[in-house]
Amino acid sequence: MWNTIMDFFPSWTVLIQGLFILVVPVAITIAVKWLGLKEGQMSRRGIKAAGRKGGGVPSAQKPGEKVQKGTPSSGGNRDNVQTNTGFGKEEEASGEVFTGRFQEDLQQFKDITRDMSDVSVREFYIGPLKIKAALFFLAGLTDKEGMDRDILKPLMYADRPFEGMTIAPDAASLKDILVHQVILVSEIGYTDHLMKSLQKVLFGTAVLMVDGMKEVFVLGTPKGRTRGGEEPVSEALLRGPRIGFNETLSDNTSMLRRHGKTTELAMISFTVGKRVQKELVLAYMKDIANQELVEEVERRIRTIDIDDVQESGFVEQLIEDNYLSPFQQIQNTERPDRVMAALLEGRVAILLDGTPFALIMPVTFSMLLQSPEDYYDRWLPGSLLRVLRFFAAFISLFGPSLYISFLSFHPGLIPTKLVISILSSRQGVPFPTLIEALIMEVSIEILREAGLRLPKPIGPAMGIVGGLIIGQAAVEAGIVSPILVIVVAVTAISSFSMPMYSAGITLRLLRFAVMFSAAMFGLYGVILFFLLLISHLIKLKSFGVPYVGVVVPYRINDWKDFFIRLPLQFMKRRPALLKPKNPIRKG
Amino acid sequence: MDTKPRDQITTGQTMIVMVNYIVGAGILTLPRTTVEAAGTPDVWISVILGGIASMLTGIIMVKLCQRFPGESFFQFIGKIIGKPLGVCLNIAIVVYFLSIASYEVRTVQEVTGFFLLEGTPAWAIDASFMWIALYLCRGGINAVSRLCRLIVPITWTIFLGVCLISLEVFDVNNLRPVLGEGIGPVWKGIMPAEVTFTLGEAMLFLTAFMEKPKKAVKVIIGGTAIATVFYVLAVVLTIGAFSVDGVTTRTWPFLDLIRSFEVDYLIFERFESLLMSIWIMQIFCLFCISFYGAALGLSQTMNRKFHNSLFVLLPLAYIISQLPPNINGLFSLGAMNGNWAIVIFGFVPLPLLIIAYLRRVGS
Numbered sequence: 001m002w003n004t005i006m007d008f009f010p011s012w013t014v015l016i017q018g019l020f021i022l023v024v025p026v027a028i029t030i031a032v033k034w035l036g037l038k039e040g041q042m043s044r045r046g047i048k049a050a051g052r053k054g055g056g057v058p059s060a061q062k063p064g065e066k067v068q069k070g071t072p073s074s075g076g077n078r079d080n081v082q083t084n085t086g087f088g089k090e091e092e093a094s095g096e097v098f099t100g101r102f103q104e105d106l107q108q109f110k111d112i113t114r115d116m117s118d119v120s121v122r123e124f125y126i127g128p129l130k131i132k133a134a135l136f137f138l139a140g141l142t143d144k145e146g147m148d149r150d151i152l153k154p155l156m157y158a159d160r161p162f163e164g165m166t167i168a169p170d171a172a173s174l175k176d177i178l179v180h181q182v183i184l185v186s187e188i189g190y191t192d193h194l195m196k197s198l199q200k201v202l203f204g205t206a207v208l209m210v211d212g213m214k215e216v217f218v219l220g221t222p223k224g225r226t227r228g229g230e231e232p233v234s235e236a237l238l239r240g241p242r243i244g245f246n247e248t249l250s251d252n253t254s255m256l257r258r259h260g261k262t263t264e265l266a267m268i269s270f271t272v273g274k275r276v277q278k279e280l281v282l283a284y285m286k287d288i289a290n291q292e293l294v295e296e297v298e299r300r301i302r303t304i305d306i307d308d309v310q311e312s313g314f315v316e317q318l319i320e321d322n323y324l325s326p327f328q329q330i331q332n333t334e335r336p337d338r339v340m341a342a343l344l345e346g347r348v349a350i351l352l353d354g355t356p357f358a359l360i361m362p363v364t365f366s367m368l369l370q371s372p373e374d375y376y377d378r379w380l381p382g383s384l385l386r387v388l389r390f391f392a393a394f395i396s397l398f399g400p401s402l403y404i405s406f407l408s409f410h411p412g413l414i415p416t417k418l419v420i421s422i423l424s425s426r427q428g429v430p431f432p433t434l435i436e437a438l439i440m441e442v443s444i445e446i447l448r449e450a451g452l453r454l455p456k457p458i459g460p461a462m463g464i465v466g467g468l469i470i471g472q473a474a475v476e477a478g479i480v481s482p483i484l485v486i487v488v489a490v491t492a493i494s495s496f497s498m499p500m501y502s503a504g505i506t507l508r509l510l511r512f513a514v515m516f517s518a519a520m521f522g523l524y525g526v527i528l529f530f531l532l533l534i535s536h537l538i539k540l541k542s543f544g545v546p547y548v549g550v551v552v553p554y555r556i557n558d559w560k561d562f563f564i565r566l567p568l569q570f571m572k573r574r575p576a577l578l579k580p581k582n583p584i585r586k587g
Numbered sequence: 588m589d590t591k592p593r594d595q596i597t598t599g600q601t602m603i604v605m606v607n608y609i610v611g612a613g614i615l616t617l618p619r620t621t622v623e624a625a626g627t628p629d630v631w632i633s634v635i636l637g638g639i640a641s642m643l644t645g646i647i648m649v650k651l652c653q654r655f656p657g658e659s660f661f662q663f664i665g666k667i668i669g670k671p672l673g674v675c676l677n678i679a680i681v682v683y684f685l686s687i688a689s690y691e692v693r694t695v696q697e698v699t700g701f702f703l704l705e706g707t708p709a710w711a712i713d714a715s716f717m718w719i720a721l722y723l724c725r726g727g728i729n730a731v732s733r734l735c736r737l738i739v740p741i742t743w744t745i746f747l748g749v750c751l752i753s754l755e756v757f758d759v760n761n762l763r764p765v766l767g768e769g770i771g772p773v774w775k776g777i778m779p780a781e782v783t784f785t786l787g788e789a790m791l792f793l794t795a796f797m798e799k800p801k802k803a804v805k806v807i808i809g810g811t812a813i814a815t816v817f818y819v820l821a822v823v824l825t826i827g828a829f830s831v832d833g834v835t836t837r838t839w840p841f842l843d844l845i846r847s848f849e850v851d852y853l854i855f856e857r858f859e860s861l862l863m864s865i866w867i868m869q870i871f872c873l874f875c876i877s878f879y880g881a882a883l884g885l886s887q888t889m890n891r892k893f894h895n896s897l898f899v900l901l902p903l904a905y906i907i908s909q910l911p912p913n914i915n916g917l918f919s920l921g922a923m924n925g926n927w928a929i930v931i932f933g934f935v936p937l938p939l940l941i942i943a944y945l946r947r948v949g950s
Contacts, residue, residue: 014909017710018902024714025721026898409704415856521715523864524703528715531734531871535723538733548737 032324096194100171102132102211109136109209112198119201126178127158131168132211136197141204143223150184151206151219158182171213178210178217187220229255232334232356234501239376244334249279249353255336256283256343256351264288265343268298272315272352275307280315283339284348290579296543297348297361312352312359321541326506329542331360331367338372346580362543364577366562369393371499374565383564390563392494396507399491400437401518401526403484407433409522428478434519436480440488441515443470445508448492545577594729598802600736601793604876605810607735609641610817611873612694613783615866616918617818618825618840620783625776628762628831631822633776637784638815640777645787645807647936652794653803654943660791661887667943677888679931680791684881685900686924687785689908691874692716693917695867696908698839702863713905720871724879724897728796731875738868745865746817749845749858753824756848761830762823782925783818786932787811792880838914878904 010018098105106121113119113136122135133155137147161181168174179188191197192215197207200218208217229251232244245252253267268282280301284294300319309315312332320329333339334356339349342360350359360367369389374382407426411419429436447466451459471485491511498504510533517525540547561571574580596604621630648660655663660680665673695716696709704712723730766773787807794803825840828847837843845859855861878900885896911917 010906010909014906017714017909018905021710021714021717021905022898022902025718025901029898410860412857413855413860415851415854521707521712522704523860524699524712524867525715527864527867528719531868532719532722534734534737535719535726535730538723538730538737539726546733548733 035324097192098194098197098209098214098216100212100214102134102209105209106134108194109134109198112194116202119198122152124152124156126155126182126210127162129162129165129168131174134209135206136201136209137206137221138201138204141202141223142206143204143221146223147206147219147221151208151221154182154184155208168212174210175213175215183208183217183219185219185221189218189220190215191218192216235333235335235338235371235499237335237371237373237376240372241335241337243336245336245351245356245358247354247356249281249351252336252351252356252358253281253283256340259336259340270298270301272301272304272309273307274305276309278309279353280309281351282348283343283351285343285346288344288346288574288580288582289348290346290581293346293362293543293545293578294348297350301350309352311355312350312357315350315352316359321543325536325540326509327365327537327540327547328368328500328502328506329361329363329540329547331363331500332357332502333360334358335372341372341375344574344585346574346578362541362545362578363547364542364545364575365537365548368500368503369498375568379565379567383566386565387563389497389499392497393507396491396495396498396504397511398514398526398530399487399494400441400484400511401514401529403487404433404437404515405518405522405526408519413523422481422483425483426481429481430478432519433484434515436484437488437515438512440474440480440484441491441512444488444492594727594796595798596728596732596793596796597798598806600732601797601803601806602810602813603735603739604732604793605787605789605806606813607739607869607872608789608876609784609787609811609814611870612691612698613921614817614821615694615698615839615841616921617780617783618822618834619837620779620918620922621776621822622826622831622834624779625772626831627768627772628826629766629768629773630776630780630826631762631819632766632773634780634818634822635815636773637777637780638811638818640781641784641786642808642811644933644936645790645811646804647940648787648932649790649794649803649807651936651940651943652791653800654940654948656800657795659795659883659887661884662795663948664939666948667939667946674888676931676935677884679927680788681881681884681888683788683924683927683931684877684884685904686907686920686927687877688874688881689904689910690917690921690924691870691877692904693908693911693920695870695874697914697917698842698863699867701839702842703860709909710905713908716871716874717901717905720875720878721897721901723875724882725894728793728879731872731879734875735872738872742865742869745862749862750820750824752850752858753828753844753848755850756844757824757827758830759827761827779922779925780818781929782922784811784814785925786928788928788932789876789880792883 096108098108106123110121118139120137120139122137124133124135125131126133135147135151137144155178158181161177169177189200191200197216197218201207204221204223206219206221208219210217227246227248229243229246231242235244243255245255256265256267262285264286266284266286270280270282271277272280282294282297282301297319301315304315304318306314306318316328316330316332317323322329331342339358339360343349347360347362350361352359369386371385371389374386376382377385406414407422411423431439443466447462447470451462451466454462467489471489474480475482475485495504495507495511498507514526514529517529519525521528534548537548538546561575565571572585573583574585576583617634618630621633622628625633652660655666661677664676667673668676692713696712699712700707700709723734787810790803790807793806794800797803797806821841825844826834828844829837829840834840842859842863845862846857849856850858878897881904882893882897882900885891885900886893889896911920
């Protein structure tokens with residue numbers, strides 16, 4: 001009796017293994033939770049994560065509850081962050097103001113710009129009455145020609161407006177005369193704050209101070225050095241517009257505007273950065289984009305808490321959903337047409353001053369393998385290319401790991417002749433397949449990285465040296481087998497065919513993980529890794545939108561634009577995943 | 588408490604989950620178990636009848652669940668037969684789901700150890716499998732159902748493709764004569780077929796998540812019908828290749844069928860490893876569904892957080908999976924599961940439905 005019961009009782013090793021199976025995931029969960037707590041302490045992202053996990057568009061059933069939860073945190077953030085209402089409150093309170101006494105003001109201004117050698121002051125007299133005036137501007141940023149022509153010249157030659165006057169008019173009428181009859185600049189603002197005017201000067205506008213007036217004129221004449229629109233380097237197309245964004249925000253927004261006439265394209269401006277302030281524009285289509293999505297993006301932009309937002313990559317990293325995921329949840333692009341297409345699907349875009357890379361959100365998995373060309377070409381070639389890219393992504397991810405698992409674990413799966421020829425070519429190789437594959441993969445990654453950094457004329461030479469000579473020599477030296485060189489080469493080429501460079505990097509990163517998994521468990525390991533990857537992708541959300549969206553309810557329609565691209569006339573609906581306000585593309 | 592179901596799934600999703608819950612490791616052994624019981628090649632009729640029987644029991648369960656929209660069986664059972672009895676029944680069901688999950692893990696371990704990875708420690712195979720399942724299940728029923736939908740095109744294509752190729756070794760004479768020994772053996776074959784089919788008990792908690800619970804009957808009929816096609820295909824092809832006597836002597840007859848041919852016109856020459864690794868995904872789905880069901884049941888019965896009960900059940904599933912000392916023990920665990928299923932899900936729901944009707948609980 002006892003023996004039978006004891007037979008059923010699991011042995012100690014099993015119990016210990018069971019404990020081990022429990023402890024590892026618990027430890028990982030605790031570690032992730034701890035990370036989340038740490039993050040909450042260190043940044044305001046934590047507030048966001050607690051308030052509204054998973055983002056704005058409701059994927060669960062209680063949007064109302066979610067919104068309520070989200071509001072307090074966003075309200076709390078709003079106080080600290082300045083939107084585009086001008087400059088900080090503290091400065092307004094403590095900043096000194098212009099007094100209207102010319103010499104005093106001039107001295108004051110010179111004092112605060114003492115350590116800024118590039119701020120220039122030009123003193124002059126206005127018109128025949130010799131009213132004292134001074135123009136402040138920044139040497140490199142202000143459009144000097146325009147300033148001379150449209151501000152200095154009319155002011156100094158201003159005879160007609162002052163005809164018949166013998167003494168200077170009072171401040172109000174002088175202002176009136178100057179604005180309405182003299183200054184030839186369309187953009188005019190006024191301020192009486194010293195710091196505020198300095199800030200304007202430092203950004204390239206000219207500031208005009210006139211004797212007797214408590215306000216100064218802020219005249220918009222900035223001319224930053226801009227780059228013309230060139231063909232985007234990171235996303236080349238054979239067919240399609242040849243223009244890419246540049247580093248100037250106004251140029252970029254105007255490129256979007258120029259795409260076509262629409263009154264629905266909203267562009268909301270934010271100021272980001274605590275120490276170095278920069279302008280950021282949130283663009284979306286008013287009648288398409290889901291309101292909750294827009295609000296969520298706005299809210300996340302307000303949580304950005306950093307002294308300088310150097311590039312849109314900073315924005316991307318600070319507002320993405322899951323920073324532990326290897327997949328990018330926000331797409332970056334240099335192409336205005338791509339941004340426009342995304343906006344018309346109901347997505348939202350962020351443009352940042354000083355970078356040619358715009359951000360598109362939310363991202364779904366299929367976007368990583370799409371190129372605008374798919375839509376510009378006819379549907380059959382477009383579909384072919386897309387299927388090809390899916391295949392390439394598969395190879396790029398699993399190529400070397402399949403080599404490892406077939407050779408080390410399941411040679412019986414591939415045709416016998418092939419096995420024999422591979423094995424005979426591998427005879428001299430002293431390493432196991434994993435080491436062999438790692439050697440080649442690592443060296444090809446180094447080659448790629450080196451080719452990227454080298455000056456352009458040397459780049460191709462590098463490819464030849466690396467690809468041909470090292471590959472050939474490595475085979476002849478017996479370090480790797482020729483089949484592996486083929487596998488690695490095909491893998492590398494496949495990863496180049498990703499239309500998104502950053503998506504390619506993700507695949508490269510994961511490829512190494514699969515290789516280790518394959519070396520441990522063979523094909524079983526590859527399958528497990530695939531399952532893990534899918535599980536992760538399924539759970540991943542980008543701004544509340546499921547990352548692998550195609551498998552979500554009711555989305556048969558979105559399949560039309562996944563593996564294949566159906567003719568345009570069949571794609572009547574916008575992606576339903578994004579819950580656009582207006583689901584039908586008007587014909 | 589985190590016990591209330593938050594997310595919902597559509598009818599289509601539920602149907603695919605249902606198919607994935609029925610079709611799993613059973614397909615590898617079903618030809619042998621039925622033929623052993625019946626002894627004639629007519630078992631494919633038994634499989635079809637088994638499918639119909641499991642539809643019927645499934646419909647009863649669905650009808651029961653539809654009386655309590657938005658609540659899972661674990662939640663409303665107390666209202667029908669009182670709390671103490673309800674808790675006992677719930678625990679029995681949790682143990683059942685857990686044991687199904689364990690059976691699947693152990694099958695993966697056995698099959699992988701035999702065909703794919705000789706010499707890899709069993710716990711390593713199990714552990715990585717279960718950790719990924721845990722990771723997935725933490726995403727809730729939506730994650731599980733989406734995984735099923737993602738897996739299905741891959742596994743079904745490869746399964747059907749391999750079946751097509753195996754027509755090479757198919758001999759229709761092995762299936763003849765139809766009903767040569769009358770209807771008697773067919774009846775005997777129903778029992779093991781039923782064991783493999785299960786009785787649609789996943790609907791007990793799936794109905795609660797459905798967006799349109801009214802369509803749950805459709806789900807059970809459609810899901811079981813699709814699963815029946817798979818099982819009939821497997822049984823017919825295996826018997827057609829090996830004949831009745833050949834099937835009974837093989838441990839994994841369906842895998843042996845795939846092993847028995849080689850093709851020289853494709854990239855792969857032999858397919859058993861390929862099918863095996865693909866089928867692991869299918870088994871993974873089944874494991875996730877039943878593991879999810881067990882954890883959901885535990886959390887709703889005990890009123891504990893769902894995530895915690897996932898963690899608690901994880902080592903238990905492993906320990907149960909290691910209880911059978913060898914492969915025969917594993918098969919008897921499977922048979923035991925099936926018998927339990929027939930007791931719990933075959934005989935209990937109908938009285939429950941009647942009691943609920945008489946006591947006028949639920950809508």
